[in-house]
Amino acid sequence: MKVALSVNDFLRRGVTVFPDRLALVDEPNVPGSLGRITYRSFDSRVKNMAKRLEEMGVQIGDRVAIISPNAGKFLVSYFGVSGYGRILVPVNYRLTKEEVAYIIEHSGSQVVLVDHEFAHLAEGLDVKKVIVLDGVSDAELFQELPDGESPPSEWDPDEDFTCSINYTSGTTSRPKGVQLTHRNVWTNATTLALHTSVTDRDVLIHTLPMFHCNGWGMPYAVTGLGGTHVIQRKIDGESILSRVDAEGVTLACGAPAVWAATLNAADERARNGQKVPGRDEVRVVVAGAPPPSKMIERIETELGWEFIQIYGLTETSPLLTVNRAPKEWGDLKASERAKLLSRAGTPAIGVEIKIDADGEVLARSNHVFAGYWNQPKETEEALRDGWFHTGDGGYFRDGYLTIEDRKKDVIITGGENVSSIEVEDAIFQHKAVAEVAVIGVPSEKWGEEVKALVVLKEGESATEEEIIAFCKSQIAGYKCPKSVEFRKELSRTATGKLQKYKLRAPYWEGLEKKVN
Ligand code: AMP
Secondary structure: OOOOOOOHHHHHHHHHHOOOOEEEEOOOOOOOOOOEEEHHHHHHHHHHHHHHHHHOOOOOOOEEEEEOOOOHHHHHHHHHOHHHOOEEEEEOOOOOHHHHHHHHHHHOEEEEEEEHHHHHHHOOOOOOEEEEEOOOOOOOOOOOOOOOOOOOOOOOOOOOOEEEEEEOOOOOOOOOEEEEEHHHHHHHHHHHHHHHOOOOOOEEEEOOOOOHHHHHHHHHHHHHHOOEEEEOOOOOHHHHHHHHHHHOOOEEEEOHHHHHHHHHHHHHHHHOOOOOOOOOOOEEEEOOOOOOHHHHHHHHHHHOOEEEEEEEOHHHOOEEEEEEOOHHHOOOOHHHHHHHHOOOEEEOOOEEEEEOOOOEEEEEEOOOOOEEOOOHHHHHHHOHHHOEEEEEEEEEEOOEEEEEEEHHHOEEEOOEEEOHHHHHHHHHOOOOEEEEEEEEEEEOOOEEEEEEEEEEOOOOOOOHHHHHHHHHOOOOHHHOOOEEEEOOOOOEOOOOOEOHHHHHHHHHOOOOOOOO
């Protein structure tokens, strides 16, 4: 028997098993916050949303965009839109108006839901309807299905149908719309849940943007198992800690930057003699960039939270590899354990990975996307020869994948390959360093030479010589920067990734080739 997989499977189970359980703790003090609601209420709002969209004339296959920080209504939309055969287009609210307009137009979204604080981003869009999420204009859309009203028309699921189109931040040109199918989303969510041991006791704090690859699929898994969702609208370390405490959070996903902020807040608490919550109770799932091993060590020792690294891309829904300490690492010193955990990990169940002759990581799995929306050439290129081409450079050792670099970021100096990530990891261990980017710049002598751009922590100081000497105490001399420049900030994409090509550009100006 083959039964179509769809996101409906998750909510159906959550509400059937736990109708009276707390499903969602929305961010308080936001206009129109859904507050604390049960699975029954959550399910009723999902049905109501589908009904109202149907009344607006939104057909099966039509796109509905949402531009919003994390919100309870986002969670409702994952199911109220996709669960009824409409396609959700989550848009990064940190983009400019022009970038948003491109995505809305390119995806052909007809209805746009926009958070009240970002309403300006949707002004002047050529769409059927813009609904501001302010608790007034959207009150009908997010209410429970009124008593006595008939439910929305069911959608007969097709697992190969597009569930969402997630635009990737694209460090080079226009973003591309990653089409994730119900099958992609389903297999990713269940595999992720298996590797991170999600149960009905979990309380997930949404510290990962919900627009980013649908929160890596964790929201579906937690819903299916009947866990509780705690919505975190803004990344603020102290606010995260206090909600971990107040809501009994056990699970969180996020990029390294989120945990840097949380560690700073924990530091502050420790200085004031305050408790840091969640010891031996919280698991954090980290990806998006390679976390420095020092950060991993601090998460495990100072917070006492379990660190799990995953690696993947929006195109892979995202799960490709997992690194979670096996029992064999239990007796290792914290720093040794952290070093082992700093690798991307081993392929998740159902994922095949190989490295091609150029060192590029290739992947095959049921989580790999269907294609880029309306971009067949780019799709073909990314999926050529039956493998998804990640654009990341990596290698396997002892069964573990290490992401060495974005392929374009490899620095070749004096004929030797240097991983900028490795150098960044080393420099990041210096106590005065808040942020670091390592780039290759042209050099007469070496072809390219390593340069570090460093942002110092407030109130800290360090000289160029000190940073270089410190780096040399960590890794091979040839990998260490020949020069260090101190900056106030580093250029990042809207999702927080370093824009290496931008940082590098001034040094390569006027040269025909961008590598030496
Ligand atoms: P995105 O599609 O925006 O989620 O970005 C995916 C990219 O983030 C990958 O191609 C990697 O370059 C990077 N990335 C994600 N997870 C990791 C990780 N654990 N280690 C290193 N890089 C990562």
